Amino acid sequence: MFTLGAAKRRLFSQVSNIAKRNALRDDNVLHSAKTILTIRPDVWMQKSWLSTVKALSSNNQPIKILYASQTGTAKLFAHLLNEELASKYPDRELSISEWKDAAPEELLEPKKALHVFLTSVAGVGEPPDNGREFYNWIMSKSDSSLSGLEYAVFGLGSSAGHAAYYNVIGKSLDKRLEELGASRVLEIGLGDDGDCIEDDFDSWMEGFVNLLKEKTPDDGESRDVGVEDVIDDEAGKMDVVQQREQLQLHQIRHGSESSEMKERLEEAKVKCPGVALSDDEMRMTSNKFPSLKLRPRESELVRKHLFHLNESPDQFYADGTVRFDVIGNKLLGVDAGETGIHELKLANPQMTYETGDHLVVYPQNSQCIVEAYLDMLDVDRHAIIAEDGQPITYQYPKYSSHMLHVNWIDCYVQGLTVYETMTHCVDLGALPSPSFARMITGRKDIDYKAEVAYPRRTALDLILQYDRRLSLEDLLFQVAPMKPRYYSIASSNIKHPNEIRLVYRRVKYVSKLGMLREGICTNYLSHKGYLGTGKYAHIAAYVNTNATFRLPKSTETPLLFIAGGCGVAPIRGLVEERVALAQSGKLGPATLYIGFRSPDDEVYRQRFEEAIHVGALTDAHMTYSSGSSDKSVVSDAVLQHGDRVWKHFEDGGVTFLCGGARAFGAAVESAFLNIVQEHGKKDFVAAEQYLRTMIKNGRLMNDLAD
Numbered sequence: 273m274f275t276l277g278a279a280k281r282r283l284f285s286q287v288s289n290i291a292k293r294n295a296l297r298d299d300n301v302l303h304s305a306k307t308i309l310t311i312r313p314d315v316w317m318q319k320s321w322l323s324t325v326k327a328l329s330s331n332n333q334p335i336k337i338l339y340a341s342q343t344g345t346a347k348l349f350a351h352l353l354n355e356e357l358a359s360k361y362p363d364r365e366l367s368i369s370e371w372k373d374a375a376p377e378e379l380l381e382p383k384k385a386l387h388v389f390l391t392s393v394a395g396v397g398e399p400p401d402n403g404r405e406f407y408n409w410i411m412s413k414s415d416s417s418l419s420g421l422e423y424a425v426f427g428l429g430s431s432a433g434h435a436a437y438y439n440v441i442g443k444s445l446d447k448r449l450e451e452l453g454a455s456r457v458l459e460i461g462l463g464d465d466g467d468c469i470e471d472d473f474d475s476w477m478e479g480f481v482n483l484l485k486e487k488t489p490d491d492g493e494s495r496d497v498g499v500e501d502v503i504d505d506e507a508g509k510m511d512v513v514q515q516r517e518q519l520q521l522h523q524i525r526h527g528s529e530s531s532e533m534k535e536r537l538e539e540a541k542v543k544c545p546g547v548a549l550s551d552d553e554m555r556m557t558s559n560k561f562p563s564l565k566l567r568p569r570e571s572e573l574v575r576k577h578l579f580h581l582n583e584s585p586d587q588f589y590a591d592g593t594v595r596f597d598v599i600g601n602k603l604l605g606v607d608a609g610e611t612g613i614h615e616l617k618l619a620n621p622q623m624t625y626e627t628g629d630h631l632v633v634y635p636q637n638s639q640c641i642v643e644a645y646l647d648m649l650d651v652d653r654h655a656i657i658a659e660d661g662q663p664i665t666y667q668y669p670k671y672s673s674h675m676l677h678v679n680w681i682d683c684y685v686q687g688l689t690v691y692e693t694m695t696h697c698v699d700l701g702a703l704p705s706p707s708f709a710r711m712i713t714g715r716k717d718i719d720y721k722a723e724v725a726y727p728r729r730t731a732l733d734l735i736l737q738y739d740r741r742l743s744l745e746d747l748l749f750q751v752a753p754m755k756p757r758y759y760s761i762a763s764s765n766i767k768h769p770n771e772i773r774l775v776y777r778r779v780k781y782v783s784k785l786g787m788l789r790e791g792i793c794t795n796y797l798s799h800k801g802y803l804g805t806g807k808y809a810h811i812a813a814y815v816n817t818n819a820t821f822r823l824p825k826s827t828e829t830p831l832l833f834i835a836g837g838c839g840v841a842p843i844r845g846l847v848e849e850r851v852a853l854a855q856s857g858k859l860g861p862a863t864l865y866i867g868f869r870s871p872d873d874e875v876y877r878q879r880f881e882e883a884i885h886v887g888a889l890t891d892a893h894m895t896y897s898s899g900s901s902d903k904s905v906v907s908d909a910v911l912q913h914g915d916r917v918w919k920h921f922e923d924g925g926v927t928f929l930c931g932g933a934r935a936f937g938a939a940v941e942s943a944f945l946n947i948v949q950e951h952g953k954k955d956f957v958a959a960e961q962y963l964r965t966m967i968k969n970g971r972l973m974n975d976l977a978d
């Protein structure tokens with residue numbers, strides 16, 4: 273992604289900024305430029321650069337990056353875009369905000385700004401919570417008052433998990449803005465979290481950056497005078513990453529007039545005490561990020577537990593996050609083994625929820641992964657990332673002094689130790705972004721999907737494979753921030769008003785590279801046991817309202833529950849609610865189809881039998897995908913009972929579909945399509961429309977996970 277044009281623009285923007293800041297006349301601009309270009313006398317000696325300074329000063333259309341994000345991906349991408357633009361177009365006025373940061377009309381001011389929208393989809397085709405107000409406002413607007421406003425949209429969604437609502441928010445926003453008279457400057461980008469969303473974003477961002485390049489006046493004359501031409505000549509056949517790092521070294525080595533430059537080189541040499549600093553090692557310290565200010569340690573004790581909730585910086589946790597006591601955690605199923613289905617019991621007397629809601633859990637990286645990263649960082653794990661960093665230009669880190677500076681966006685909380693930050697704030701199990709992978713490997717030609725995404729290589733894998741070292745800054749700012757994880761609540765608030773049950777399967781497998789992999793959150797939860805009388809382990813989590821996933825108001829409406837694997841969780845909650853309701857009134861029919869891997873894995877059979885006994889369920893069909901003589905899967909069972917399912921649809925019944933989206937959800941949806949075609953005598957398009965209408969009317973509800 274890096275082009276050396278950025279270096280030129282950085283240099284010239286310094287000139288124009290100085291001029292603008294000081295309201296200088298042209299001859300003063302000339303003087304300032306001369307001063308700055310002294311560090312590159314070879315450039316200064318070249319011809320007419322003043323016109324470029326002027327041209328760059330005159331094109332300063334502000335860029336507003338506006339994001340709406342439920343679990344942090346759109347936010348991360350927004351910040352990555354901001355950084356990329358800041359480094360490539362330092363003369364541009366850039367801002368970044370959430371859609372909820374201002375009144376909707378204000379978000380679109382000033383009109384002359386280029387507005388870049390990033391939004392994910394949450395719920396069932398819903399905007400993220402922090403984007404709802406703006407989204408509803410713009411969708412209900414009906415004039416053409418946005419004429420002249422330039423915009424671009426990047427949408428985030430998941431085709432695997434939510435095919436029917438894939439990226440609907442980004443797509444409809446993009447269309448709406450055009451209808452309101454705004455001008456699209458770039459085709460909408462669609463990030464697919466079901467495939468390789470980092471790659472999608474990287475390509476779109478590259479397109480956006482190139483577009484700006486075209487929009488920035490850069491006449492033939494100005495092309496003659498940049499740093500890039502000089503560096504291009506020198507860099508010759510080097511690849512882009514090498515060229516970029518060479519540029520840093522180049523700047524240091526040519527700074528013979530500047531004592532500051534010399535000092536930086538010396539600082540770089542003490543970066544890793546006792547280790548001779550080679551060019552290769554220096555290459556691993558990008559100058560993309562501001563350096564962190566570290567305060568000396570306060571205690572010998574590494575704080576390994578929840579740093580929440582009374583003393584930790586608020587901004588880390590979403591509103592409504594509470595500390596839950598873990599009052600139980602057990603493996604269900606007789607011989608299911610460590611990756612079998614577990615049930616977690618949580619309690620908090622202040623918390624409220626409704627049956628069908630989600631619990632959003634803040635996980636922690638496992639200690640051994642944190643240790644592995646710390647081992648190659650040469651940084652004091654007890655040092656505290658300070659609160660009061662001031663923006664400064666980049667310096668090579670001086671880890672030994674603990675006096676580094678920070679100028680960072682709100683992704684990382686400050687006031688935590690390095691160890692805590694590594695444990696709570698960065699997702700050490702996440703794939704490195706394409707640009708980070710390129711930086712670590714030093715290869716711009718890396719085939720991201722084949723070499724990183726599909727074999728699931730982490731940043732640590734690449735660092736070890738390429739024998740690299742990283743700075744703390746590169747690690748914290750390039751690795752994705754830790755995302756809280758969504759779990760369907762598996763209990764009824766009528767039965768357990770202050771308690772929540774979660775059902776999870778521990779993710780643990782061997783990758784294609786032969787490496788043991790563990791899901792961060794399920795692994796974290798599996799270690800949370802009941803500690804003994806009165807002593808509880810804790811987790812931090814909040815309840816996320818899932819208003820479109822509820823039992824119908826009338827208890828007599830016929831119900832069809834279809835669940836596979838961990839889809840048993842929300843179904844368990846709904847059935848528990850029906851059992852509670854059975855005591856106070858007449859219930860309509862309710863059929864359950866549920867699939868497990870094997871009879872060993874089967875959980876809640878007794879619970880469902882009791883539900884049948886009290887009239888909360890009419891009948892229950894269990895299927896197994898392996899380990900049984902009857903290897904039928906849920907979708908086959910549904911298809912076999914197509915006539916009954918069709919009758920249920922036509923009788924106005926409500927259907928709940930819960931489980932894995934890719935295989936299970938897709939197979940059942942296809943079974944539904946077949947049933948509607950066969951029993952409803954409809955063609956494929958009409959059958960699809962029939963199901964869409966059911967979804968729209970709240971008669972087919974999904975809780976499918978990616």
Ligand SMILES: Cc1cc2nc3c(=O)[nH]c(=O)nc-3n(C[C@H](O)[C@H](O)[C@H](O)COP(=O)(O)O)c2cc1C
Nearest residue numbers: 341342343344345346392393397429430434438439
């Ligand atoms: C509860 C939930 C509901 C979702 N619903 C949709 C959906 O309806 N359509 C879609 O395309 N993606 C859907 N997604 C996928 C997200 O939009 C996708 O993972 C995105 O990258 C998340 O970005 P964020 O972290 O910025 O919110 C859903 C994800 C979750 C967790």
